[in-house]
Amino acid sequence: MKKLFKKIVTLTALGTLAFSLTACSTANTSNTTTTSTIDKEEWIIGLDDTFAPLGFRDQNGELTGYDIDLAKAMGEKLGKKLTLQPIDWSMKEAELNSGNIDLIWNGYTITDERKEKVDFTTPYLDNKQIIVVLADSSIQSKADLAGKSVGAQSESSAVTAMEKESDLYASFKDGKAVTFEDNNQALMDLDSKRIDAVVADEVVVRYYITLKGDNKYRILDEDFGAEEYGVGIRKGDTKTVEAFNKAYEELKADGTIAEISTKWFGSDVAK
Incomplete structure (x- = not known):
């Protein structure tokens, strides 16, 4: 009887644990797919930190570059705190779709193949x-x-x-x-x-x-x-794409984009 009782307790505990893990997994999946990036207070930006002059480390090891400055301007415009996260560039779409990052932003070329995995903002550079x-x-x-x-x-x-x-x-x-x-x-x-x-x-x-x-x-x-370069956003998050594009046009209109472009390229080459 003691052995039978222990077995019942063990099976019950394992069943409860499995249910909890399943519930957590479902919740995490739901959060990744339903939470719009635009609603988050902090944006984690995935980048290649060797991609000069768009995103790279300066002599002091600080992240800098054209795309970095654009991201900071966009974050300020939309009231977002930014975290710059260097990633394995070959895993960029996986990092985005798993929720480890919120945006792919660092000389990310718009291609038909990538459009199947992510949504793109308006192109910002040729x-x-x-x-x-x-x-x-x-x-x-x-x-x-x-x-x-x-x-x-x-x-x-x-x-x-x-x-x-x-x-x-x-x-x-x-x-x-x-x-x-x-x-x-x-x-x-x-x-x-x-x-x-x-x-x-x-x-x-x-x-x-x-x-x-x-x-x-x-x-x-x-x-x-x-x-053309664009910013990668999770597939189906049209709310963020629309908000981003609107803010980008406003930054162009007030001269912010031209100022950043001139700083890095000597003239306004932005789209």
Whole structure:
């Protein structure tokens, strides 16, 4: 009887625990899917902290950049406290949809594939996926990339853009791009001649060249296409998208966006 009683107590406790865990799981899922980001007092912004000049760390280790300044202006406009959260960029959509972050904001290119996973704000900056080589490279055109080692950031729109030109992409050495955790690592491997070319965002490459010296590199006339940056918001959260877009237009109208753009690019290049 004692053994039977202990077994009944144990089974009851396990059943109660399972019910509690299920309830918690359901509640967490519900919160993630039903709570609009615009209703939160604090926004956690997911970013790549090596993506200069949009979001990166300065000499003191502080996060800075064009997108950082835009986010701060938007936070002030909407009365939100901001937390800047560096993330593994290859996991950005998973971080957003799990609720670990509230916005993806750091040179996040709008693509059809990404639209299936997240909702985007209005585009705020134009960009191109350009090809950079060392100044003395024999590579003069996209066709010359055949048989060469071409670097890019893992899970980036640069890879997506190259994959769309499937025949050319398959002609690369090993039949694909050499991927890196971030663009800086790719560009450093180019410097060391471990790879032959890098495909990356124009704003990143041109900023890198200004730091390293423009006589060391050459940007090809051909590229892998124009694109636009937007801010990623959880799928279906139209309330936040609409509020964000309205606030952005107001920041444009009062000159805030132009001021930030001029600070980082020397002129108003914002959309």
